[in-house]
Amino acid sequence: MQMMSMMFLLWSVILIPIIFFIKHKRGKNSNTPPSPPGLPLIGNLHQLGRHTHRSLCSLSHRYGPLMLLHFGRVPVLIVSSAEVARDVLKTHDRVFASRPRSKIFEKLLYDRHDVASAPYGEYWRQMKSVCVLHLFSNKMVRSFREVREEEISLMMEKIRRSSSLPVNLSKILMSLTNDVICRVALGRKYGGETDFQELMERLSKLLGTFSIGSYVPWLSWVDWIHGLDGQLDKTANDLDENDFVDVLLAIQREKSVGFEIDRVSVKAIVLNVFVGGTETSYTLMEWAMTELLRHPKCMNRLQEEVRKICKGKSSVSEEDIQELKYLKAVIKETMRLHPPLPLMIPHDSTQDVRLGDYHIPAGTQVLMNAWAIGREAATWGPDAENFRPERHLDLSVDYQGQSFELIPFGAGRRICPAISFAVVLNEIVLANLLHRFDWRLPAESIENQTGIAESTGTSVHCKFPLYVIASSTT
Structure with a gap:
């Protein structure tokens, strides 16, 4: 019996790679997109570096803007050009409107009851309507003006008191966005009382972590060895212990949206608001100030x-913003070079479809590399790697989901519903910072601060906090 077990194990070790190789070769001979050679069992997982968006961009230069990888047994399309993005997010939007399963999403986002990672269907449509109705409609965004003005005024005073001394602008911007979103969503601030910022940072980093077990189930023990499972459990528990989500349970009790929402759904929606709002908004402002200093x-x-x-005037009003054309160009250029989510949340095909000359079977995941699309030389020219806001003054490209050359918020059915909310905050904050203060870097930190080293996580911000010296002009 022991000898038979040993022989079975030996033949398994020999045959599994052979079977995988044969299937892989058949796949390459079928009408599928170009694909880098992978390894048995793990596919192309070994080719993902610390900054996945950069690794995938490098591979696309060799294999093309529509590239097929395999993460374990899961086929994954990598989209790296505006033309292909249009095909996926417009021509075949409905086919690719769903989201794949993920151990990380299921653990941290209440088993995908949130808006961002929920599968396409009636539940997702209802949850999105709740977000838009209560937070992100143009009417609601305008109604939050007083909150924005008050919190920006407090931020400006904080910076003024530290005039001529180095301040951690990254931390200040994160506190501002957190305070605005807390007041908008919950009616009061929570950050200082619950270590909320640290929790959001931890959550964002985990959401951007790659889970081996999600793609190669028999290697799930690797996630445990690396401590990922323990971090997921702790963060999920910490999120549940924060009672701030109970404020929005009034929606559930009153059933004011016309259908019943359970407690888990409400918590998942609120979590989306904080993760999507705080991290991405402060990240964009941080990159904009970094590039301007550079x-x-x-x-x-x-x-x-x-x-x-x-x-x-002592401050910039939201009416003034409409006349600030170069400000809008700076924000567009920052979004182009530093999209807060370099790799958009994965899409999942729900049926077979053709993209160009290629057959894409149902169950294929799609990763939109917004970082690579924003640096595509065919669209942006030979200086695509350079920060040059002037390029947007004569272009009609925008970020509302109609111009696929610039998709920091995505496009199609799964476009981020909070575009207006985020952009208004970014515009008014940057305008006031530059109106009220002159900015320079501390002499001892110029080398670190003017680099573009990136952090890891679902949103990618500067690796080092941005320390600056502000001099008041009044």
Whole structure:
């Protein structure tokens, strides 16, 4: 019996790679997109570096803008051009509107009861309508103006008190966005009382972590060895211990949206608001200030525009924003080079479809590499890697989901519903920072601060906190 077991194990070790190789070769001979060679059992997982969006961009330069990888047994399409993104997110939007299962999503996002990771269907449509109705409609965004103005005023005073001394602008911007979103969603601030910022940072990092077990189930023990399972359990428990979500349970009790929402769904929605709102908004502002400090001519031009339009005013109002064309160009250029989510949340095909000349079977995951699309030379020219806001002054490209050359918020049915909420906050914060203060880097930290080293996580911000010195102009 022992000898038979040993022989079975030996033949398994020999045959499994052979079977995998034969299936892989058959796949390559069928009408599927170009694919880098993979390894038995794990496919192309070994080719994903620490910064996956960069690794995938490098591979796309060799294999093309529509590339097929295998993460374990799961086929994954990598989209790296605006043309292909249009095909996926517009022409075949409904086919790719769902989301794949993920151990991380299921653990941290209440078994995919949130808006971002829920599978396409009636539940998702109802949850999205709740978000739009109560937080993200244009009417609601306008109604939060007073909250934005009050929190920006507090931030400006905090910076003024530290004038001529180095301040951690990254931390200040994160606190601002957290406080605005807490007040908007819950009616009060929670950050300082519950270590909420640290929890959100931990959550964001885990959401961007790659789970081997999600793609190669028999290697799930690797996630346990690396401590991922323990981190997921702890973070999920910490999220449940925060009672701030109970504030929105009034929606559930009153059934004011016309259908019943359970407690888990409410908590999942609120979590989306905080993760999507806090991390992405502060990340974009941090990158914008980093690039402006790296390009003093751009900063000077933006300051001249803001101070000319708002001459004699103590602050920039939301009406003034409409006249600040270069500000809008700076924000677009920052989104192009540093999309807060370089790899959009994965899509999942629900039926067989053809993309160009290729057959894509149901159950194929799709990763949109927004970072690579924003740096595509065919669209943006030979200086695509350079920060040059002027390029947007004569272009009609926007980020509302109609121009696939710039998709920091996604496009199609699964486009982020909070675009207006995020953009208004980013515009008014940056305008006031540049109107009220002159900015420079501490001499001892110029080398670190002007680099573009990236963090890891679902949203990618600067690896090092942005320390700056602000000098008041008034």
